[in-house]
Amino acid sequence: MYENYQFVGKDYPRKEGKARVSGKEKYPSDLSFDHMLYGRILRSPYAHARIKSIDFTEARKMGAVCISYEDAPDQFFNVRLVSIPSATYKDWTIFSDHMRQVGDFYGAVAAETEELAEKAARAVRVEWEVLPSYLTMEDAMAASENLIHEKVYLHDKEVIIRNNIACTREVVEGDIEEGFKQADVIIEETFETPRQYHCQLETKTCVVRPEPEGGITVWPTTQAVHNTRILLGKVFTIPLNKVNVVRVPGGGHFGSGIHTNPVALITTALALKANRTVKISLSREEDMYDHVRYPSKYTLKVGARRDGTLTAGHMKAYIDIGCHHVQALAFLGVMSGFWHSLYRMESMKYEGTAVYTNKVPTCAMQGYGAPQVTFGVESMMDMLAEKLGMDPIALRIQNYVGLGEIFWGQGPTIKSKIFSDGVVELIEKGAERIKYYELKKQEKGSGRYRKGIGFARGFHTSGTGAPMPGEVKDYTTAQVKVNEDGSIDILTALMDQGGGTLDAAAKIVAEEFQVSFDKVGISPADSRSTGYDVCTHATRGVYCGAGAVHEVAKETKKILFDYASRMLDTYPGSLELIYEEDTGETRISVVGNPERTATIAEVADHAMNKDWGTAIFSKSIRKTACPPAYTNYFVEVEVDTHTGHVRILRVVAGSDAGTVINPDLARGQMHGGFYRSAGMVLLENTQHDGSTGELTNKASLLDYKMMGIDEMPDEDNFEVIFASTYEPTGPLGAKGVGEAAFNSAPPAIASAICDAIGVRFTKLPISPEDILEAIGEKKL
Amino acid sequence: MNTISIELNVNGRDWQLSVAPNEMLLNVLRERLHYTGTKYGCGIGECSACTVLMDDTPVLSCQILAVQCVGKKIVTIEGLAEGQESHPMQDAFIEEGAVQCGFCTPAMVLTAAALVKEKPDPENQDIRDALRGNFCRCTGYVKILKAVQSGARKMRELS
Ligand code: FES
Ligand code: FES
Numbered sequence: 057m058y059e060n061y062q063f064v065g066k067d068y069p070r071k072e073g074k075a076r077v078s079g080k081e082k083y084p085s086d087l088s089f090d091h092m093l094y095g096r097i098l099r100s101p102y103a104h105a106r107i108k109s110i111d112f113t114e115a116r117k118m119g120a121v122c123i124s125y126e127d128a129p130d131q132f133f134n135v136r137l138v139s140i141p142s143a144t145y146k147d148w149t150i151f152s153d154h155m156r157q158v159g160d161f162y163g164a165v166a167a168e169t170e171e172l173a174e175k176a177a178r179a180v181r182v183e184w185e186v187l188p189s190y191l192t193m194e195d196a197m198a199a200s201e202n203l204i205h206e207k208v209y210l211h212d213k214e215v216i217i218r219n220n221i222a223c224t225r226e227v228v229e230g231d232i233e234e235g236f237k238q239a240d241v242i243i244e245e246t247f248e249t250p251r252q253y254h255c256q257l258e259t260k261t262c263v264v265r266p267e268p269e270g271g272i273t274v275w276p277t278t279q280a281v282h283n284t285r286i287l288l289g290k291v292f293t294i295p296l297n298k299v300n301v302v303r304v305p306g307g308g309h310f311g312s313g314i315h316t317n318p319v320a321l322i323t324t325a326l327a328l329k330a331n332r333t334v335k336i337s338l339s340r341e342e343d344m345y346d347h348v349r350y351p352s353k354y355t356l357k358v359g360a361r362r363d364g365t366l367t368a369g370h371m372k373a374y375i376d377i378g379c380h381h382v383q384a385l386a387f388l389g390v391m392s393g394f395w396h397s398l399y400r401m402e403s404m405k406y407e408g409t410a411v412y413t414n415k416v417p418t419c420a421m422q423g424y425g426a427p428q429v430t431f432g433v434e435s436m437m438d439m440l441a442e443k444l445g446m447d448p449i450a451l452r453i454q455n456y457v458g459l460g461e462i463f464w465g466q467g468p469t470i471k472s473k474i475f476s477d478g479v480v481e482l483i484e485k486g487a488e489r490i491k492y493y494e495l496k497k498q499e500k501g502s503g504r505y506r507k508g509i510g511f512a513r514g515f516h517t518s519g520t521g522a523p524m525p526g527e528v529k530d531y532t533t534a535q536v537k538v539n540e541d542g543s544i545d546i547l548t549a550l551m552d553q554g555g556g557t558l559d560a561a562a563k564i565v566a567e568e569f570q571v572s573f574d575k576v577g578i579s580p581a582d583s584r585s586t587g588y589d590v591c592t593h594a595t596r597g598v599y600c601g602a603g604a605v606h607e608v609a610k611e612t613k614k615i616l617f618d619y620a621s622r623m624l625d626t627y628p629g630s631l632e633l634i635y636e637e638d639t640g641e642t643r644i645s646v647v648g649n650p651e652r653t654a655t656i657a658e659v660a661d662h663a664m665n666k667d668w669g670t671a672i673f674s675k676s677i678r679k680t681a682c683p684p685a686y687t688n689y690f691v692e693v694e695v696d697t698h699t700g701h702v703r704i705l706r707v708v709a710g711s712d713a714g715t716v717i718n719p720d721l722a723r724g725q726m727h728g729g730f731y732r733s734a735g736m737v738l739l740e741n742t743q744h745d746g747s748t749g750e751l752t753n754k755a756s757l758l759d760y761k762m763m764g765i766d767e768m769p770d771e772d773n774f775e776v777i778f779a780s781t782y783e784p785t786g787p788l789g790a791k792g793v794g795e796a797a798f799n800s801a802p803p804a805i806a807s808a809i810c811d812a813i814g815v816r817f818t819k820l821p822i823s824p825e826d827i828l829e830a831i832g833e834k835k836l
Numbered sequence: 837m838n839t840i841s842i843e844l845n846v847n848g849r850d851w852q853l854s855v856a857p858n859e860m861l862l863n864v865l866r867e868r869l870h871y872t873g874t875k876y877g878c879g880i881g882e883c884s885a886c887t888v889l890m891d892d893t894p895v896l897s898c899q900i901l902a903v904q905c906v907g908k909k910i911v912t913i914e915g916l917a918e919g920q921e922s923h924p925m926q927d928a929f930i931e932e933g934a935v936q937c938g939f940c941t942p943a944m945v946l947t948a949a950a951l952v953k954e955k956p957d958p959e960n961q962d963i964r965d966a967l968r969g970n971f972c973r974c975t976g977y978v979k980i981l982k983a984v985q986s987g988a989r990k991m992r993e994l995s
Contacts, residue, residue: 067933072938073935074922074930076935077922077929077938077942078873078914079942081938085876088867257877257937257939257940257971258937258939259877305937306937307937308939310973339879340879340883553936554937720932724936724975724976724978727976727979756880757882757971764971764977765964765967765981768981771979771981771982
């Protein structure tokens, strides 16, 4: 579809490239200001405790600024502001005397140097009352006293917590009892996915500077400058035009920056108290106690007719959310949505329960509920195919939710229609490239190394827009301006997490104006100079974010054409843009009258000197759909039956991103998504010691093993295929890639392992020990 | 705390500094000399984000005391291009799309440049060996491997 584009679909060096390879890019942790204080956070050594008394005498003697639950604002909030208030549970305060996990915070100190701050922190004396801790969901739900939270708020309504159950959600369509009656085959299985740690390379950091005229300037690690602004303004009662949150590139987020990181609130509290600039940068250990992916445990029951139609599905999920709500209600909703929107079912019932435990608070990580659900559902499609004697791929093609159908990946309140669908094309091409059917037939042999081939599919929504407003906010504000030399500036609070979102926005604007990519600039942004942007999450960057920029660019172009028509004495409708490759200039010409022409620069300059104005426009744009970005993976693995190690030999990935704006960066998204998902399948999990509640890896990266460069295939063995689709509602036909790159990989890898050794694992990660044990049982 | 006066050669320049005996090179580079391209990822030698070159060899600056660096030539990412606009390995990382968030990039580029200086035509396995400890959470390493090959080609062409 995009062969006709001049700039879109071509690869250019990314805009931040030079800054990043030369060490000149400044991340929050690199910032320092004159007379800045360094903060340290006071943390609980216990999994569950109350503070009886706290003594800052020694710390104060060292000159430290000290703050605790005794003197910080104590209103309730949720750190994540993506959902609307009526769907938001609030159980956070900045500090508390009730410690709910190891590493929970009750106060903070700031001093002239980091060393002094550390010393002062160590000198704070606390008298503790240790409470019984709940480190499993079972223990937590059995408890009737010493609850992790007693009282929380749903919006402004008080909610009394019972048995540590944070919230529940039920979604029903049709009659499942009838559905299961109709089924010829019923299967049921329990699946479990791990507490994967984001392990973004830059630990959570914030710098806050109180301003002389009141208010604060904030440089945080975040995916959402506006939500950070709104939360800080609310909690500290600062007028919102005096909270300025600056967009700073972060060293990775993967979902951990959708919510305002607690360090931003704590740093603000210290800075306001000290009336000095304060910086806090978490140690890796603190970061590991700060955030982690939602794990899942669910039973899935599916009924099907002999012809492969799905008559009923029942999913019952328990989610161990750790010690706080980072909008678990939304998480339960998307679990139901991602499941419902994978395959057509005549009836379905989803029951989700979120349970508090004395563990690290869980939050979104790439895929947000989709990887958890897709793992079970796709594994089950394999099992069902086997039972029905069908080809697993044919079964999927028969049942997947595709073109023209209604889907609600982001939960039951966000329903939209599917207008583009490259599923079958990607499956057919991928199967051909990797020689799926031949490999499938291959003898596994009885040697030490066994090869297997696996396949799975899935999707992510491109954003959370829909015709009707739902529980999740979704819009982006952008401004596009034409300068007097013909260059163009984009101003928006939209974040680029490294995937190329802002490059995509620039390329789309370049295409709209037919100006070369290097003439389009991305202006530095902060919350004061930009309108609201919800967040770069939910794979919305290109479709919703750059999509908003595109809509605005079209309006700016209208203004430019208006000026041009006055200058060339014609009608705006008679004008066209022509890019001259040899000069790099762009002309606005009257169609059929090429002599009536001026460059964009001449028009913009003329309009300024005539006092007509600048071609500039700004608006908030909400998308009224969130098209599925489909992906699939074919993966070939080799299992070492002596050690239990799994090696990824070859990957053929398929991405239906509509028009691909940045092909090379999009390929990079697929590589990265696969890498993190393979980590979740084979290695990654954080566990808490059953008695102390400490992380068993002791916050060491060596004991939180991730895959390294050794374990990933090279590019010759990692092929990415893009579907040739065009999304009619997207900017120049584009939809997302981001999280979809992760979602379908875990079941593909698990299915390849199953093909190699004949064992289907339903619990992730699949460790070498698990594999050896299974091999032992099967006497392979 | 006692301090020691030392002279450090960083990016071709001599710096007179007074440092604590237990002060890590990473801190001195970032906090005193403002070479913030050297990153903190763990502080305990597990991620390699803090890599710098010491007499052309990649070392972890969070594991080396500043006082151990006296008489050595330290090069950080800011000094790699040696006054040129850029080092070929830096260009290769941009061209091949091996930079996402970019936080691991300085350490990757330095380590790769040191490898190629030593071994101008590295096999993929050599690159894997050299970058084994360098942690990147974004890219999945596929493009990094490719960028190092292309950077090596560029370096060979220049030499
Ligand atoms: S910061 Fe030095 S190895 Fe991680
Ligand atoms: S590019 Fe983000 S850690 Fe490597």
